[in-house]
Amino acid sequence: MKQLRAAMKAVSGAIESRNTIPVLSNVLITCDGRRLFLTGTDLDLMIETTVEAQKARGISVTVGAKLLEDIAKKLPAEALATMVLDGNQLVVSAGRARFRLPTLPVADFPILTAPEWLHEFECPASVWTQMIDRVGFAMASEEARYYLNGIYLHQTPAGLLGAAATDGHRLAVFRTDMPDGGEGLTSIILGRKAVGLVAKLLDDLKPGDDGVSPEVEFATDGKKARFDFGTVTLTTKLIDGQYPDYTRVIPIGTDKRCEFTPSILREAVDRVIVVTTEKTRLVKAVFGGELLQLESVSPENGRGTEELAVAHEGGELTIGFNGSYLLAVLDHLAGGPAEVLMTDPAGPTLWRQDEQATSFYVLMPMRV
Template structure:
């Protein structure tokens, strides 16, 4: 293989694929990026056996072929080359060495056989539909903060994506819904069901895949093609194809934890509320991060106490006409949810100090958040 490629284009693609590669690997080939020529372009691929990213980039090809090279080392070399430079890559006749030249710089890297490189993207995926990049970004941004990091409950370590139906004006409307929960909070967001998404299976997309897709979306074209089967999902846009295994588990019946009898309604300016919670939480202990909400007619008092730091209170005007209630929350969880509210108003549906609270965006009915209280 012998090619010449523009440094900026190579760096951009290497940056996308090398982030999948784990720093420590017991299998040497998984530390490498696969470089191959496809249709006169350079294709770069990296995988950790659960997630694979393939990206193609224009190159001037003198001799086709393929090889694998250490992903992080190659990325660091290209990153340190001058802007606007041309990079020549040549594989030795025995395939054991990759020579990289740019200007007066020359590097020689050890290679591993490309035939040893695992590819998880093979196989047909039965269901396929297209989604605007903005819609996928919204589904991810408004739910991923609630993904569990507890490895023992592995079935919560991702976003549950599935087709559902909602009642609106006496009719049932099909939606594509994303749900995430860690047992302390739950995020549920939906968009109209895209054409071709009828009958898609409910799938749990792993946290790492969600984060990699989110990084790539900002550079994506207007639409993203999503294909899936019972155990794999693929995202294709522009010159990038991301294929991932799905979490093999059953997502819990989240509808059961969404309370239906919360009749105490409080409305507050979301940004003012978030800023006040952030200020008061400065006092709360690092471990509990507890903030107490004392609500009475037209008034909310936020308070936090700590044996080491002292105490803090702040009062806000709110729309509330019910009986007084006191309830405590983890301030970090409260802020995570209020940051998702894009409109001015946040609506809290409360029951009592021991029951879950529903939080909604007054201006947007497509998102719902549930937060478990804590003792304060």
């Protein structure tokens, strides 16, 4: 039963809680004699997983995913479950518990067919996890610019594997060595839901006995992508759109640089924005010499200010930031020290740990 719980948890991620097509609320269960295969889909992505079975034959059925998952959660973890198809009902038994569940025709269940993959490579789970963590927070969530609602996966001009996400106000970029087999990678956009599910499946992967992160197989043909985690496979359609050239907003030729400790700056920003409201999250920052002055003002709640020691090069600069966006960037600059490169109050700012960092962030300013 423990294996069935884990399998249902995995496939249920692909299944929406509300569906206009009844069979999309179901999980497809098939077998090959020794294993059960469970599949869930929402038409745009599909998750498949396997469960070892002592005896498995002659079963091919779709049954309500939430109902089966709830039953698996209620039954003892070490219980041995039996599934028998009786007419148009699936009989699930464990110990003295017995459930008769309604089914829907297997022929009605849609399958995302696998294309001929153009690119296939393996990448450690730890690298995928780091990639999603570093850039995922900057994904957009809007209907008009739907192509921003995901992570842009591509090959950089330097031949690296790059990932980028932006909502128009902030940009997050991650780069790592291109795995063998990924050369010439077709640029793709992984949708927000797929990114979230991949992150959850990565969390469930455990390092081997040698402490080495397991490899995750990736494949794409430019229209679909597949992540193979071993016993779980996620196949997803990709966002069909042209991702903007994000390199155009990365500031170059900056003449002001400030070095700081991310954790200290984060705590200070978090304090001064206490007086702001959701609509006015403005933080005014005055860079100059060895001090950074922070200020937030709200007509309803007054004013909050704080000074902290930094190492600033270049002339004095007064610039405004969205406090929430700034906190998110600082959260991903853990450790220290870090630097921000700037030009003027209206220009984009570049935040990074150093020039060789695998990730960096661009934050657009607000009018002070």
